Amino acid sequence: MKATVMYKAGDVRIENVPDARVINPSDALVRVTRACICGSDLWPYKAMEQSETGVVMGHEAIGVVEDVGEDVRKIKRGDFVIMPFAWSDGTCEFCADGLQTACIHGGFFGNAEVAGAQAEAVRIPLADGTLFSLPVAKDDALMASLLTLSDVMGTGHHAAVTAKVAPGKTAAVVGDGAVGLCGVIAARRLGADQIIILGHHPDRIALAEEFGATDVVKERGAEAVERVLAITGGLGAHSVLECVGLEQSTATALGIVRAGGAVGRVGVPQDPTIPLGDESFYKNVTIAGGPAPVRAP
């Protein structure tokens, strides 16, 4: 089958690789109908060390179940499924708590052991816990939207939930990528009164406004902080959705959150430390978030 293989930063090839297949009894084989590229794929694209074997990329896909292992009970051949970016058993205490991305037996797609989904087919470990079946035909007009449920929409929602977005509150979304835009949708769904998008791509900003953003901040760094404070009565936003993961974007998020507010981080961090930790302390800011449990029901 064909798959997208990354060998090092900037070196991505479409190659013929051995067909994906069921290996363990709890596996399913999914024929991929749509897959996409994640913002987090950009990090290895910029920084990956040379790999002899390469890595099949991709952790966001939808498709049709083609085969299942003998222990698979809930998922059936022919099911149309969403594949979350992490696999999970659905039964451990973390899964029971709705944090499937911390599943004791779980993991993340797109590594040497479990190949990614930018391929004609993908092996899904722990299929009963991982996959989510939907009663739609594979040519449904909703396909592009359903694909977002494998990562970006669930991730934007997680940012909003961990940033404690609530009716009447001000939410600020740092980043106008796919996750940031989904964060705007999520903030609106959760009832935010004012939704500030921080970004500077005109096409994405237009989408953000269509999705419910009430204010646009195109500045960056200290100027962005100043601007957000100016449009929030000098106090900052109750809820900040950090949808980038860079040190500067995190500093911006922590700079624009008001005292007692919360930052929901979903951008994969590119630095081992969190900046402004002391300022966040004095402001009693809550810093939360992480890999979204997109599989949570």
Add this chain to the structure above:
Amino acid sequence: MKATVMYKAGDVRIENVPDARVINPSDALVRVTRACICGSDLWPYKAMEQSETGVVMGHEAIGVVEDVGEDVRKIKRGDFVIMPFAWSDGTCEFCADGLQTACIHGGFFGNAEVAGAQAEAVRIPLADGTLFSLPVAKDDALMASLLTLSDVMGTGHHAAVTAKVAPGKTAAVVGDGAVGLCGVIAARRLGADQIIILGHHPDRIALAEEFGATDVVKERGAEAVERVLAITGGLGAHSVLECVGLEQSTATALGIVRAGGAVGRVGVPQDPTIPLGDESFYKNVTIAGGPAPVRAP
């Protein structure tokens, strides 16, 4: 009057200073009956730059109101009061939300403008919002306990609340100082099932056990993390109370918290960044806390 004046690291003197008095109409003058030294006083004691005038130290005291400004309505002469370590107006939106330490008109005692309470008397700004009157006589046997309500007990409670301690959960308390010990009391009050104290002072550990600690971890750093994991089924604690503020103690707190758990920080941070920010992200850890709103009703 006599007061404790710090001039630089290691240079603390008991000196005669001008009598504290009502300056603004919203002030009260409190005759201090008991005051104490905070763990956070140790930071300037170790690192304060030379000051020409010195700073009157102290932000934890109880005493009797001796005078009030003309705008003070609730607090009366003769009231026995607890002085929280921060002053607050009691009316702004942060005070209304119970976050008096972010009061728009508030501040912290013990600086060049508002002297500290390790003195015979102390001027209290915004007395109606700041002071808490109690119906006790000043010779009450409870004095030592009441003094803890000016900071350490409220701070330990804030650590427990922001670490989301709840019935049936495991709480770990990093630090066996006064705040850590109050954190143990708070964790027990909030129903924690298992309470792990991390510390190595035998006398304080004995108190922690008396207050409800069920497990003691005397190790530090990586060994402490290993030990806590060992006694929590390899998963870590649901709630971690960080009651020190050093980089290592913060790293320990973030190392022993389980995925999806929360760290409540109340130790004044000695570093501008938070370590293990990426690990905390992958674990979906909530980092919260800050200066405790001890004035909250």
